[in-house]
Amino acid sequence: xxxxxxxxxxxxxxxxxxxxxxxxxxxxxxxxxxxxxxxxxxxxxxxxxxxxxxxxxxxxxxxxxxxxxxxxxxxxxxxxxxxxxxxxxxxxxxxxxxxxxxxxxxxxxxxxxxxxxxxxxxxxxxxxxxxxxxxxxxxxxxxxxxxxxxxxxxxxxxxxxxxxxxxxxxxxxxxxxxxxxxxxxxxxxxxxxxxxxxxxxxxxxxx
Numbered sequence: 001x002x003x004x005x006x007x008x009x010x011x012x013x014x015x016x017x018x019x020x021x022x023x024x025x026x027x028x029x030x031x032x033x034x035x036x037x038x039x040x041x042x043x044x045x046x047x048x049x050x051x052x053x054x055x056x057x058x059x060x061x062x063x064x065x066x067x068x069x070x071x072x073x074x075x076x077x078x079x080x081x082x083x084x085x086x087x088x089x090x091x092x093x094x095x096x097x098x099x100x101x102x103x104x105x106x107x108x109x110x111x112x113x114x115x116x117x118x119x120x121x122x123x124x125x126x127x128x129x130x131x132x133x134x135x136x137x138x139x140x141x142x143x144x145x146x147x148x149x150x151x152x153x154x155x156x157x158x159x160x161x162x163x164x165x166x167x168x169x170x171x172x173x174x175x176x177x178x179x180x181x182x183x184x185x186x187x188x189x190x191x192x193x194x195x196x197x198x199x200x201x202x203x204x205x206x207x
Contacts, residue, residue, distance in 0.1 A: 038205040039079055040068040044171050045199040048189045055160050057168025058097065059183035060176040061206055069206040076183055078137040079203040082129040083116035090192040092120040095200060098155065100182050101141040105164035108178060110186070111146050112153035113137065120191050141180050155186070 042059055064072045076099070083095050096115030100108055116128040138148040160166055161184070167175045168184060178184075183204075189196050 038070065039203055040205065041201060041203045042067065043199070043201040044185060045197070046171060046187075048187055048194070048196045048198070051190045051194050052188075054187045054189075055158065055168065056185045056187070057170045057174075057176055057178070057182065058185045058200070058202060059204065060168070060170075060174075060179075061181050062179060063174075063176060066170075066174045069204070071206040074206045076139040076181065077205050077207055078113070078132060078139060079205075080129060080131040080133075081114045081203075082199075082201045083114075083127060084199040085116060085118050085126045086197040087118060087124055087126075088191075088193065088195045089122050089124055090120055091189060091194040091196055092118060092191045093187070093189040093194070093196065094118070095198050096153075096186045096188075097200065097202065098184050098186060099139045099141060099146060099149075100161070100178055100180050100184060101146060102144045103161060103163055103178050103180060106162055107157045107159045108161035108166075109144065110155045110158060110161070110184060111141075111149065111151055112155065112186070113139065113146075113149055113151065115153070139181065139183065 044056060044058060048054060059076060060067060062072050064070060081097055085095055094115050094117040096112045098110040098112040101111050102109040114130050116126055118126045140147045161168060161178050163177055168178050169175045185200055187198060
């Protein structure tokens with residue numbers, strides 16, 4: 001028995017929609033398929049066994065050899081961010097993703113775009129996923145602040161991040177000199193005998 005004409009038409013309409021071109025904010029021609037193919041993912045996990053604040057590098061925009069994105073200059077466009085934290089009950093703190101908005105040879109400023117907070121409680125596992133659909137989160141620093149994100153969660157004068165020896169490190173696998181627009185992760189841990197196993201994944205592209 002043949003396929004009804006209406007069903008054939010529905011399939012054709014779906015296929016055309018998938019290939020239908022659109023215009024980005026930067027007036028670039030793109031398609032739904034193209035945008036999906038450009039998305040890549042970075043995953044970082046680690047263990048913190050002492051109280052304090054730790055900064056890790058998550059995305060070095062300029063490095064396309066180690067990181068999976070294609071362009072070595074541009075703006076990070078985030079599709080989703082996921083956090084997981086497994087901890088002792090007495091451990092409290094947060095895991096946050098931020099964007100460098102200013103950096104020099106002394107220190108850096110970072111604006112936080114998403115974070116998971118956990119408290120001193122009997123609950124030992126926490127998780128959070130933020131999906132920015134159908135639009136995406138544009139991490140576009142200009143003049144010391146993100147243009148597409150309004151936040152009061154800013155960290156200023158971070159001396160651990162600078163261009164004169166304060167390199168960022170991706171899980172001990174890759175060190176790099178920080179730059180404006182790079183994405184970082186901040187882990188804050190406190191509490192009695194703190195112990196935290198964390199995981200953070202970001203789906204993104206560079207435009």
